[in-house]
Amino acid sequence: MHGRVKVKSTAQQEEEKRKEREKKLKAFVSARDAVLRKRSAGEHDEEALQLTQQLLSSNPDFATLWNYRREVLLQLETSREKDEVQKLYESELHFIEACLKVNPKSYGCWHHRSWVNTRLPQPDWTRELGLCDRCLSLDERNFHCWDYRRVVVKESGVSVEQELQFTDRLIGSNFSNYSSWHYRSTLLPQLHPQPIHSHRVCEEQLLKEYELAHNAFFTDPNDQSAWFYYRWLLGRGVCVCIFNCLCQLCDLPPGSVSDISNEHNLTVHWTEKYTHRDCALYTGEHRERRSVACVCVCGRSELSVEKSSVLQAELQSCNQLLELEPQNKWCLLTIILLMRALDPLGHEKETLAHFQTLKEVDPMRSSYYSDLCSKFLIENTILKMEYAEVRVFSLSNKNLTTLCHLDQLLLVTHINLSSNQLLRLPPQFAMLQCLEVLEADDNAIESLEGLYHLPKLEEVSLRNNQICKLSDLESLASCTKLTRLDLRGNPVHKTANIDSELSQLLPLVTALSL
Amino acid sequence: MGTQVKDVVIKPEAPNTLLLDKHADYIAAYGSKKDDYEYTLSEYLRMSGIYWGLTVMDLMGQLSRMNREEIIEFIKSCQHDCGGISASTGHDPHLLYTLSAVQILSLYDSINVIDVDKVVDYVKGLQQEDGSFAGDKWGEIDTRFSFCAVATLALLGKLDVINMDKAVGFVLSCMNFDGGFGCRPGSESHAGQIYCCTGFLSITGQLHQVNADLLGWWLCERQLPSGGLNGRPEKLPDVCYSWWVLASLKIIGRIHWIDKAKLRSFILACQDEETGGFADRPGDMVSSLWNLSHTILHMHIYFACDFSRTCHSLYRAYHSLRYILASVIYFHPGGSFPHSVWCGWSVFAGR
Numbered sequence: 122m123h124g125r126v127k128v129k130s131t132a133q134q135e136e137e138k139r140k141e142r143e144k145k146l147k148a149f150v151s152a153r154d155a156v157l158r159k160r161s162a163g164e165h166d167e168e169a170l171q172l173t174q175q176l177l178s179s180n181p182d183f184a185t186l187w188n189y190r191r192e193v194l195l196q197l198e199t200s201r202e203k204d205e206v207q208k209l210y211e212s213e214l215h216f217i218e219a220c221l222k223v224n225p226k227s228y229g230c231w232h233h234r235s236w237v238n239t240r241l242p243q244p245d246w247t248r249e250l251g252l253c254d255r256c257l258s259l260d261e262r263n264f265h266c267w268d269y270r271r272v273v274v275k276e277s278g279v280s281v282e283q284e285l286q287f288t289d290r291l292i293g294s295n296f297s298n299y300s301s302w303h304y305r306s307t308l309l310p311q312l313h314p315q316p317i318h319s320h321r322v323c324e325e326q327l328l329k330e331y332e333l334a335h336n337a338f339f340t341d342p343n344d345q346s347a348w349f350y351y352r353w354l355l356g357r358g359v360c361v362c363i364f365n366c367l368c369q370l371c372d373l374p375p376g377s378v379s380d381i382s383n384e385h386n387l388t389v390h391w392t393e394k395y396t397h398r399d400c401a402l403y404t405g406e407h408r409e410r411r412s413v414a415c416v417c418v419c420g421r422s423e424l425s426v427e428k429s430s431v432l433q434a435e436l437q438s439c440n441q442l443l444e445l446e447p448q449n450k451w452c453l454l455t456i457i458l459l460m461r462a463l464d465p466l467g468h469e470k471e472t473l474a475h476f477q478t479l480k481e482v483d484p485m486r487s488s489y490y491s492d493l494c495s496k497f498l499i500e501n502t503i504l505k506m507e508y509a510e511v512r513v514f515s516l517s518n519k520n521l522t523t524l525c526h527l528d529q530l531l532l533v534t535h536i537n538l539s540s541n542q543l544l545r546l547p548p549q550f551a552m553l554q555c556l557e558v559l560e561a562d563d564n565a566i567e568s569l570e571g572l573y574h575l576p577k578l579e580e581v582s583l584r585n586n587q588i589c590k591l592s593d594l595e596s597l598a599s600c601t602k603l604t605r606l607d608l609r610g611n612p613v614h615k616t617a618n619i620d621s622e623l624s625q626l627l628p629l630v631t632a633l634s635l
Numbered sequence: 636m637g638t639q640v641k642d643v644v645i646k647p648e649a650p651n652t653l654l655l656d657k658h659a660d661y662i663a664a665y666g667s668k669k670d671d672y673e674y675t676l677s678e679y680l681r682m683s684g685i686y687w688g689l690t691v692m693d694l695m696g697q698l699s700r701m702n703r704e705e706i707i708e709f710i711k712s713c714q715h716d717c718g719g720i721s722a723s724t725g726h727d728p729h730l731l732y733t734l735s736a737v738q739i740l741s742l743y744d745s746i747n748v749i750d751v752d753k754v755v756d757y758v759k760g761l762q763q764e765d766g767s768f769a770g771d772k773w774g775e776i777d778t779r780f781s782f783c784a785v786a787t788l789a790l791l792g793k794l795d796v797i798n799m800d801k802a803v804g805f806v807l808s809c810m811n812f813d814g815g816f817g818c819r820p821g822s823e824s825h826a827g828q829i830y831c832c833t834g835f836l837s838i839t840g841q842l843h844q845v846n847a848d849l850l851g852w853w854l855c856e857r858q859l860p861s862g863g864l865n866g867r868p869e870k871l872p873d874v875c876y877s878w879w880v881l882a883s884l885k886i887i888g889r890i891h892w893i894d895k896a897k898l899r900s901f902i903l904a905c906q907d908e909e910t911g912g913f914a915d916r917p918g919d920m921v922s923s924l925w926n927l928s929h930t931i932l933h934m935h936i937y938f939a940c941d942f943s944r945t946c947h948s949l950y951r952a953y954h955s956l957r958y959i960l961a962s963v964i965y966f967h968p969g970g971s972f973p974h975s976v977w978c979g980w981s982v983f984a985g986r
Contacts, residue, residue: 124915127907142672143672145672146672146675149675149676150675157725161725180676180679182679182680183678183679184679184726184727184729185679185721185725185726185727187773188727188771188773191773228775228777232773232775236773236774262867262869262870264817264818264822264823264825267822267823268817268818268819268821268822271821271822299823299867299868299869300823303811303812303813303823303824304821304823306811306812307811307812307821343640345856345868345869346868346869349813349853349868350812353812353813356849484894485855485858485862485893485894485897486855486856486858486892486894488891488892489851489852489855489889489892492848492892493848493852496848
């Protein structure tokens with residue numbers, strides 16, 4: 122039983138309750154047994170309807186009874202005229218509605234109602250829509266009702282515009298309505314699709330939606346629904362473009378690149394996606410008889426002038442709100458997201474400061490904010506790396522708690538992650554196929570799962586981490602060019618015979634520091 | 636001005652240690668209370684109830700207190716001609732209880748007491764044109780059933796019998812603007828459905844299709860000031876959501892985004908010191924097996940080291956649950972990156 126408060130009662134009250142329950146139980150058991158007996162006997166008649174009605178009214182989750190009821194109804198259909206069938210099922214709808222009043226969240230009830238509508242010679246979708254309106258007015262978050270409404274809307278041909286207006290009304294009358302915002306998110310792409318990606322929303326409509334959400338959280342800055350929706354809006358048209366970098370390692374047929382120089386600039390066309398990008402082509406070493414080439418594709422879609430000015434205005438408004446509500450975490454997070462959309466590198470300092478505040482005002486989610494901040498710092502560093510056209514990735518002393526976008530670092534030769542809070546080098550680290558030097562001192566690294574089959578890795582420094590067992594280092598054996606390894610300040614040095622064990626495990630490592 | 640956050644307040648005198656013995660006694664006694672009102676009224680989900688109880692007892696190292704033979708006979712009596720299994724004798728077969736039965740038999744290493752091929756046929760027969768799964772022949776569609784289908788087949792080693800591409804396609808079509816999942820395409824995100832869908836995607840090797848950062852954020856925002864978790868925005872916390880939310884976070888690798896200590900104290904405060912078991916939130920009535928099992932499972936996932944007396948049984952539990960708990964290392968073709976995938980194992984039965 123959910124939502125029943127426990128109240129301590131006297132011995133007498135306990136006894137009365139016990140007697141009452143015993144009575145109820147007896148009645149239930151006898152009705153249940155009678156129904157199941159009838160069913161076993163194959164009886165599909167009015168009495169079956171009556172018996173199941175009694176039970177289902179207060180036990181709508183007893184699914185087998187709905188099944189039996191359906192069998193009875195189907196049987197009765199065969200001996201009735203169309204208008205009688207209509208009446209039969211209409212009265213069924215009345216019954217279901219009575220059940221819903223008692224338990225508006227019963228899967229069995231709602232499904233049965235849908236089923237009845239498939240049997241009704243003439244379903245009345247207007248009435249069904251009315252039922253949904255009434256039900257939602259009692260509980261706007263009843264997802265069973267919302268799901269049923271979606272079916273009614275589809276069957277009855279209610280337009281998307283009308284439903285959008287319905288959400289306008291609900292949102293306008295009660296801002297705290299996540300279900301309405303959610304519904305909106307599904308309606309918009311249907312009404313205002315993007316030309317090519319039809320599941321996305323066109324820009325014009327998106328900008329209007331910013332205003333709707335903006336009004337909601339300005340009226341009530343603690344209405345989380347509007348902030349969730351807003352984040353979606355930002356992601357929909359914007360964040361996808363912030364970071365659009367793709368790295369691929371591929372083999373080119375021998376002889377396809379005749380030039381001796383190391384770099385080429387070329388344009389790659391993707392016929393499938395009707396797009397193209399300017400790329401740089403780096404020729405790797407010859408491996409057997411194939412030339413392995415790395416193709417780096419970088420792109421950062423620009424914001425349209427219109428979108429840029431809208432977002433700039435949004436940022437200003439949110440900053441004003443922040444002055445009034447400096448502890449509002451939704452506002453802080455949204456400001457960060459807006460700044461990233463507009464100018465991730467330019468706003469880096471402010472972003473870090475806001476993350477610090479976020480961790481203070483919303484400490485339960487500190488880990489989330491730390492990871493998100495780490496992600497943004499990594500993105501910024503990748504951008505800086507691209508602009509500088511270097512292959513060195515350096516992010517030391519930045520409170521990094523997680524690594525991501527490792528698939529963007531395929532060309533990196535040197536990586537410095539020292540003085541952070543990393544716990545592991547995840548499996549995706551194995552993508553860094555060009556990596557020659559790794560510095561990751563002063564972290565809390567326990568796992569090196571990602572350090573395997575790195576063909577160019579020569580030097581690894583992991584001082585002051587949490588590598589405890591010899592087995593934690595096993596993956597390194599597959600890095601055949603590894604010669605320098607610094608493991609000072611790790612618990613593993615306490616392992617018995619560690620020196621000899623390591624030289625057995627990693628015979629190629631000539632400079633080992635423990 | 637401003638919406639009040641819907642939440643509960645934990646009283647200072649609420650329990651703050653885990654009352655394992657009381658919980659074990661509660662469950663051991665549960666089956667014997669055949670004249671109990673709530674026990675009888677919950678007959679429609681009996682198979683799942685048994686599964687929850689057994690799992691919890693096993694985690695607490697007390698599985699032997701349950702009557703294995705009686706339960707196995709019971710399950711045999713619940714398999715119908717179509718292959719599907721019902722919640723109890725005289726009830727109709729359904730995917731929910733077919734899964735629970737297969738889970739129980741896996742736990743007891745006795746899967747062959749039922750006709751396995753027929754179970755597989757039953758599950759396969761419930762897949763629809765669009766890849767979705769109906770719960771039974773009456774046609775209710777829900778992503779819960781997609782999870783039940785693949786979990787059942789995975790335990791039986793028969794995932795290949797269904798149309799996997801379509802099954803995956805349907806579940807992905809239920810992904811929402813917030814990264815979460817609902818019952819059907821267009822349905823609102825809900826922690827229970829999210830558990831089923833991330834579990835589904837984990838079992839089918841498609842976790843990379845989830846936006847883990849976005850969904851993880853939505854999930855960690857379920858944690859309220861009291862430390863408890865709700866199932867979706869603007870709802871009260873409930874101990875069963877500790878399971879749905881936490882398991883989902885574990886599956887997508889973001890479990891550290893929840894404040895562990897605060898959640899722990901919320902859960903402990905939900906215990907009933909008199910009867911054993913857990914209420915859905917501090918101060919409410921104990922809600923039998925549902926909350927207890929979900930809570931213990933949760934504690935197992937997150938607080939394994941806190942079961943100081945039962946540490947050994949937890950490792951035993953891991954071993955005994957090896958059929959149920961599948962930890963799969965999945966490599967994508969093309970040599971990109973491995974996934975570490977964890978399958979959750981509970982069933983979301985009609986709420």
